[in-house]
Amino acid sequence: MDLKSNHPAPVLTDPVPISKSRLGIHSSLLPYSPGAAFSSGMYIAIPRKKVIPSKLDDVRASGWLDAMKSSSPPRKKLTKDTSIDVGPDDSQLVYLSWMLKYPSAISSFERIMNYAKGKRIALFLDYDGTLSPIVDDPDRAFMSDSMRTAVRNVANYFPTAIISGRSRDKVHEFVGLTELYYAGSHGMDIVGPVRPSGNDDNNSNCIRSTDKQGKEVNLFQPASEFLPLIDEVFSSLVEITKGIEGAKVENNKFCVSVHYRNVDEKNWTTIAKSVHEILKGHPRLRLTHGRKVLEVRPVIDWDKGKAVEFLLDSLGLSECEDVLPIYVGDDRTDEDAFKVLREGNRGYGILVSSVPKESNAFYSLKDPSEVMEFLNSLVRWKKSKI
Numbered sequence: 001m002d003l004k005s006n007h008p009a010p011v012l013t014d015p016v017p018i019s020k021s022r023l024g025i026h027s028s029l030l031p032y033s034p035g036a037a038f039s040s041g042m043y044i045a046i047p048r049k050k051v052i053p054s055k056l057d058d059v060r061a062s063g064w065l066d067a068m069k070s071s072s073p074p075r076k077k078l079t080k081d082t083s084i085d086v087g088p089d090d091s092q093l094v095y096l097s098w099m100l101k102y103p104s105a106i107s108s109f110e111r112i113m114n115y116a117k118g119k120r121i122a123l124f125l126d127y128d129g130t131l132s133p134i135v136d137d138p139d140r141a142f143m144s145d146s147m148r149t150a151v152r153n154v155a156n157y158f159p160t161a162i163i164s165g166r167s168r169d170k171v172h173e174f175v176g177l178t179e180l181y182y183a184g185s186h187g188m189d190i191v192g193p194v195r196p197s198g199n200d201d202n203n204s205n206c207i208r209s210t211d212k213q214g215k216e217v218n219l220f221q222p223a224s225e226f227l228p229l230i231d232e233v234f235s236s237l238v239e240i241t242k243g244i245e246g247a248k249v250e251n252n253k254f255c256v257s258v259h260y261r262n263v264d265e266k267n268w269t270t271i272a273k274s275v276h277e278i279l280k281g282h283p284r285l286r287l288t289h290g291r292k293v294l295e296v297r298p299v300i301d302w303d304k305g306k307a308v309e310f311l312l313d314s315l316g317l318s319e320c321e322d323v324l325p326i327y328v329g330d331d332r333t334d335e336d337a338f339k340v341l342r343e344g345n346r347g348y349g350i351l352v353s354s355v356p357k358e359s360n361a362f363y364s365l366k367d368p369s370e371v372m373e374f375l376n377s378l379v380r381w382k383k384s385k386i
Ligand SMILES: O=P(O)(O)OC[C@H]1O[C@H](O[C@H]2O[C@H](CO)[C@@H](O)[C@H](O)[C@H]2O)[C@H](O)[C@@H](O)[C@@H]1O
Pocket: 126, 127, 128, 129, 133, 134, 135, 136, 137, 138, 139, 141, 163, 164, 165, 166, 250, 252, 257, 259, 261, 290, 291, 292, 293, 295, 331, 333
């Protein structure tokens, strides 16, 4: 295998993801990595700030527990930028008012397609909660056959990539299609096309390889040096949480998920404390919050937004006025991608949510069944143009 790519290397920075700043976790509570710990020269050193204290009170003070509680549809709903308590009768009204800000991508379909006229659409899809419904057992989050058909059809007409927090192998196994590109571990493990220009690469994290079908691809793993550490931390987390009923630790290759969906709420503090204990010994790792899951990942400046940029570049679609990227996702980690599209005024983020949430997305869809409807509409629209 020879080394190819000219994508810029990730730079280690002070990571304050949207999710954290929104959740009240101050950046100084996140672990930092001393630059000296990195060997590849890819990273810019930043000074180590605060060491996270280990006391249980600090787990609470850092906002972890609040974040854990808010990681499932809460009784508190958001109207505009305000949190208020509402009764069940009001919830529909609140949802409708939220949809004024994030209109349905189905009812706005014509408008989106008017904007897409003359443009090439590139599609990016999250997996859990977007293509498959959220279920209690992460190993059984299967997508339906009809969704698979919809994704296959859409990938026949538009360059399409799945960008998931899961390991790339796992999400590929769940989706089971060869027509698309896959990015696992929140974009830290990408198999993308060999760039059309065939440009050579001086980035050691990008490797020219072949996929299972024998097609030439680029494998990009910006956190490859973290692999042994992630394995070690995975084992420690399995060990430290094994007495907590319902806890499940998932190895996602370049990140680790600690699930608490099936843990009694009275034990969430114990879960938080366990993860906190592990993280405080590993300043090169940080925490993000997902849907009833704590995710431990390397401190590198790489996320789903960067993965979208990388894939657009690999597809020869970056810096093109006539390209319209659309990203569909449901999770806090998808906000990084929504933000990239919104800030660059480049394309549309579509948030999948049945409850009001502040987001960097432009549009919304209620659930995976609406995602499927949207994908089918895209295919019908494209066919009508041919
Ligand atoms: O980026 P994604 O594809 O959305 O992956 C994010 C996490 O999804 C999975 O967990 C979530 O879905 C599970 C199955 O429905 C659910 O049980 C869990 O509570 C959710 O957090 C996956 O298991 C994680 O590893 C991913 O990081």
